[in-house]
Amino acid sequence: MKDNEAAHKEEEHNIGYSTYLLVWISLVAFTSVTVTVAGINLGDYTLFIAMLIAAVKSSLVINIFMHVKFEDPIFKVFLTISGFTLLVIFILTFFDYFYR
Amino acid sequence: MNNQTVHIEHEVHRDDVGARMGMWLFLFTELLLFGGLFLVYAVYRHEYVEQFRVAAMALNTTVGALNTIILLTSSLTVALSIAALQKGNKSLSVMLLLLTDVLALAFMVNKYFEWTAKIHHGIYPGSETLMNLPDGQILFYGLYYIMTGLH
Structure with missing residues (x-):
């Protein structure tokens, strides 16, 4: 555990x-790619591309700016669980919406 | 006497991991709060595809993009501030935090102009112009004001 902590400190530096x-x-x-794509109509791909870019951006912010990449594994577990919870809520709601 | 000093030093409790975990727990509640709003947006976007597209096109992309860049830059200044603190440069760290506050203010000013323009066009909650628009657009602008306002 001590070694692990020291390694974390080193990485942070x-x-x-x-x-x-x-x-x-x-x-x-x-962001400029997202804005440009929003300007041209790509039909069904517009949403997909916007979401893909958003996913890459949030992963950069969470991992680097918010240091999650260098945190204890428990932080990643928490983050995964909360993200998964939100995903489940979305899926259940859309099931309800589509098959009502 | 000496023993007592040691004892007092042990009393100072410091738990950086715990503190960061508390911050993340708060952020998870934010995730659920805004996640719920995005869920409402997603469902209505499905129900009123065309009207949401029309209403979204009426928004000012330049102001929106500018605000996004302001937010990204303020994220940068906070990250840099922490890096400065880790390197022991306290004054730089404080300066970067002040810069973050300035950016937050710039964001609010920008939002003020964006909303003012919308209100000038007669589009604000409960306005006559808005109420005469199709249902989908009323929903879109309602969500627009609630989500950007809460943010």
Whole structure:
């Protein structure tokens, strides 16, 4: 456990200002892609592309900006469970909506 | 005497992991709060595909994009602030946090202009113009005001 903690500390020190800047640049780039895609009509793909980009962006924010990548595994377990809970709520609601 | 000093030092309880976990627990409640709103949005978007598209097209993409970039930048300044603190640079850390506050203010000003433009077009909750629009668009603008307002 002690070794694990030391390793965590080391990893944390490795994230420099430049990494954050790089992540920020890619987030802004993804945002401009979303805006551009919203302007042109791609039909059924519009929503899919927007959701895909949103997923990549949130993964960048959660992992790097919010340090989840360098956290104890229990944080990832919590995050997965809460995300899965939300997914289940969405699926159940849409089942109700479609087969009502 | 010496023993007592040691004892007092042990009394200082510090649990960084616990503190971060508390923060995440709070964020999970936020996830459910906004998740519920997005669920409502998703269902009505399905029910009124065309009207949601028309209403969404009427929104100002530039202002929306600008606000997204402001939010992303304020995320950056907080992340940088933590990095500065880890490197022991307290003044830089504080400065970055102040910059975050400035960005939050910029976000509010931006939102003010966005909403003002909408209200000028007669689109605000309960307005005559809005109530004469089709149901789907009334729902869209209702969700628009609730979700951006709560945010």
